[in-house]
Amino acid sequence: MKINQFAQITVPQETMVHELLAIKFIDANFFKRPLQDNLIHFFNQVFPDCYTATTKKAACANLLATSVFTVTDLLDQAKPFNNQIFYNIALQLLGFHPKTDFKLNSPLEFMRQTKLAFNEPAVFDNQALLKNSYLLLTTHTRFGVTFLDDLANRGYFKDFQSKENPHPLTFNGKMQPVFDPNQVVKEVVYVESSLDTDQDGHRDLLETTIFRPRETNQGLKMPVLYTANPYYKGMNDVTDYLHSVDQEISPKTPSNTDYAAINYSEPTTQLPEEMPVNSESQTAERYGDEPSFYSLNDYFLPRGFVNVYAGGIGTRGSDGIRTCGSPAETESTIAIIQWLHGDRKAFTNRTDGIVIKAWWCNGNVAMTGKSYLGTLATAAATTGVAGLKTVISEAAISSWYDYYRDNGLVVAPIDCQGEDADVLAELCFSRQMDAGDYTQVKTIFQQNLAALAKDQDRVTGNYNHFWDERNYRRNLSNVKADMVMVHGLNDWNVKPRNVEKLWAGLRGQNISRKLFLHQGKHIYMNNMPSIDFTDMMNLWLSYELYGVVNHAKEILPNVTIQDNLTPETWTPQHDWSRIDQKLTLYHLTTKDLTTTKPTSAASLSFKDDGLEQFKQTNGDEHQWQQQLLTADGPYQNNRICLKTAPFKQTQIIDGKPTVTLQAAVDQPTGLLSVMLVDYGVAKRLTEVPTVLERSGYKLGYNWKSDDLVEFTTQAQTTPFKLITKGHINLQNRQQPFKNEEVIPNEFYTVHFELQPTRFHLAAGHQLGLVVYATDMGMTLRSPKKANYILDLNASQLEIPFRK
Structure with missing residues (x-):
């Protein structure tokens, strides 16, 4: 086992004393007492779940x-007591x-191997x-939390909070769980937006759920x-809305677009008047009964971070309609931030005009979430909205074209x-889950759905006005939040281009940015014990939202990458995917990939006729990919496979x-797909994390838990x-x-990034x-057979090897 801790801060002894006193781990007489007495006190402290001297003594035994x-x-x-015994x-x-x-005769040797910090006085x-x-106290246990967190999970802070003078607490630069998450106030308010997406003549109200410490x-x-x-x-069943993918690629009219x-x-739109204000209250009228769903947020709730959730326009309890990634959804997202920052109104109910402020908020907001959730956080950041201090986006879309399309093709996650934007x-x-509400908005939503289906343009797959509207990278110059x-480097839902282009696009912005790349697919990473990701985010959020002087920006690596060869290995880097990276050029021959330029003309051909075989094997996309990459599989005539010499x-x-590929096809349409593959027999990392312990990742005292997981061999x-x-x-x-004609059997050159x-x-x-x-798992699957020829001399592969 290896535990990589990046957020463990080295502090002077003066700070140690101050913080240990603050958490009541030692008292003011520590240096006046004999070592033996302090050792007894130490062992009394490390068993907060033992309430009597007898049970503590039994634990020590x-x-x-x-x-x-x-x-x-x-x-x-x-x-006698020494460092080895400790x-x-x-x-x-x-x-x-x-x-x-x-x-027992060499604990430090194990600690070195495990990468645990220790002293040698x-x-x-x-x-x-x-x-x-x-x-x-700042060192991680084998269960993914610091030892102080472990003590807290067993009740160390349960009687800590003063009823007269409640206050947050920091230790080693990070907020501690001194608030009881089982005593939070759960309430719902309705934030008034600057939208009327359902066109009912009233501004869309957005239901917002709040969990705040009492x-x-x-x-x-x-x-x-x-x-x-x-x-x-909630979500609707969309089986009947899915588009057929067993169809030909459409010929496109050549254009100079x-x-x-x-x-x-x-566009400029005329908004309805704001809801009149009749009175003001500090008390919400509805209980927030929806559960939370993200263990990272749950972890921070007892540490003094209010959790706020909102579905946005078109979701149950709110007004409006869903528009899939449009500026209206971004506006809906930031409306909540504006209310939290004091710049927008919210109401206690939908009709009475009773305004309520976020009087409990210090005005500082961070956004969190994965996939669509992280996408909306990214979108919000590109507005530069006041109050948004930082974003933690996981597996987020930065351009919806890169989610549903690729280089003029319809390409599914x-x-x-x-699936597509309309779906x-x-x-x-x-x-629509509330039947009475749905009848009021059904017609306008169906009209909107038809417009989405038309404008997303599955016929051509081209980048157009619709997709440009949903490209958040156009507005990166507005980003002010860190x-x-x-x-995930193996995320084929939200593909890595989304984060790489976002990372690259923010290089010139005057903000701090951090990047984590793990070996997973479309997953969260906060419950892996091999890295202190949650501690790193605690350090980050304590600085960003509470103003704790902990040097988080300097301490956390710019880029942290999980290795795919060695389990539990995380490598810090200054940058990733730099444009000035040197490239190694490989040429294509009839037999292999080589760095030596060929001297004679050569070509290879393949067929595109695998749909029938695919359907005969139950249409399993993952099985198809495995068979395509296998040397003697049923699809060997459907691809060209060339390899380098062993490294x-x-x-x-x-x-x-x-x-760069020069290819000809015997049809007036065609596509090229490319995979880069690691060939070699080996025991690799698991494709999905292995569950080490169900509910083994504890988030607080008598609070929630998550599975403890790790990529294993x-x-x-x-x-x-x-x-x-x-x-x-x-x-x-x-x-x-831009469309160009394809003449059957004519050679054309394409150059594109993987x-x-x-x-x-x-x-x-x-x-x-x-x-x-x-690509049976991603592209349209044409029933028409096609034959391709690849001119090898005019084709090449460029690889950015890290030096």
Whole structure:
């Protein structure tokens, strides 16, 4: 096991003393007492779930100090105490076991291997105990939390909060769980937006659910973690709305369209009058009975961060309609922030005009969330809205074209064939769950759905006015909030291009930005014990929202990447996917990929006729991909597969591989798809995290929990692994908005980027380039058969190897 801690701050002894006193771990007489007395006090403190001297003594008897003596023996007999004994005990307190995990005669050796921090004092005295205690409290257990968090989860802070003078508490630069999450105020308000998307002549009201510690009722102001979640109030069955993908790619009329012709500009609209204010109240009228859903938010609630959730326009309890990523959804998202910051009205109910302020909020807001939730957080940041201090977006879309399209092709997210913007709007339009409400808005929503279906243009797959409207990267110059971006390198739902282009686009902005790249698919990463991600976010949010001087911007790495070869390994980098990265050029021959330029003309051909075979095997997209990449599989005539020689030493691909292909097809339409593959028999990381312990990740005292998960090594070897892929329509050889003719059997050159990646190639493995046409899991699946020829001399692959 390896535990990578990036948020463990080194502080001077003066700060240690101050903070240990603040959390009541030591008292003012610490340096006046003998070491033996302080050791007894230490062991009283580390068992907050034991309420009597008898039960504490029994707990100490379960800890071995040496191979012969328990802690109880040492304390009862006043035996000598040294650093080795301290860390023998500390490792057991952290959840590790003598013999099975570490040896009692060499605990520090295990700590080095596990990457746990420790001290090595020359003499073990009160000063050594103080420093060791502080460091231990900030060190992670095997269960993904600091030891102080572990103590808190067992009740250490349960009687800490003063009823007369409630206040937040920091330790090692991070907020501590001193507020009872089971005593929070749960309430609902209705924020008035500057929208009328359902065209009923009234501004859309947005139902907003608030979970705030009860201490806010005593005047304590707190910051907010706000999650805009279109799924929060439920989802509709969209089976009947999915588009057929078993159809031909449409021929396009050649055009000279330039970007100016499709550039989106915000239209001017006339808004209804604001709701009249009749009175003001500090008390909400509705209980917030919806559950929370994100363990990161749950973790921060007892630490003094109010949790706020809103579904937005078109969701159950709110007005308006869903528009899938449009500026109206962005406006709906930031309306909540504006209310929290004091710049917009909210009401206690939908009709009486009773205004209510966020009087308990200090005006500082962070947005959190994954996928659509992180997408709306990103969208909000691009408005520069006041009050939004930072965003933690995970697996977020930065341009909806990059979610549903690719280089002039309709390209679905993985496992979502047939979905599109209109389908997602229907999925999230939870207003229709309330039959009475739905009758008022059904007609306008169906009209909007028809407009979405038309404007998204599944016929051509081109980038157009509709997609430009939904491209948040156009507005990156407005971003003022510091940005934390998290993405899976194996996420084929929201593909990595979304985060890479966002990361690159923010390089010139005067903000702080951090990036985390993990080995997962479309997942959260806060419950992995190999990295202190939650601590890092605690450090970050304590600085951003509470103003704690903890140097979070300097301490946290710019880029933190999980390695794909070695489990539990996280590498800090200054940057990722730099444009000045040197490229290694590979040429294509009939047999392999080589860095030597070929001297003779050569070509290879493949067919695009696998749809019938695909349907005969139950249409399993994942099975199809496995068989496509297998040397003797049923689709071997449907692709070209070329490999490098085995690498003599490991290599790291960092950034965007690019391909140049010169190809001809015997049809008036065509597409090219490319996969980059790691070929080599090996036990690789699991595709999804292994559950180490159900509900093993504790979020607070008598509070919620999450599964403790980690990417582990697979039990069986596999012959290959997909690194990245990309697609292009041969009719969009220059731009996704410009059409060009395809004449059958004429050769055309295309140059395009594959999805960005960071991949560690093992020595002895080969890099494989797989060229094919129809991607059964993503592209349209044409029943028409086609034949392709690839001119190898005019084709090449460029790889950004990290030096």
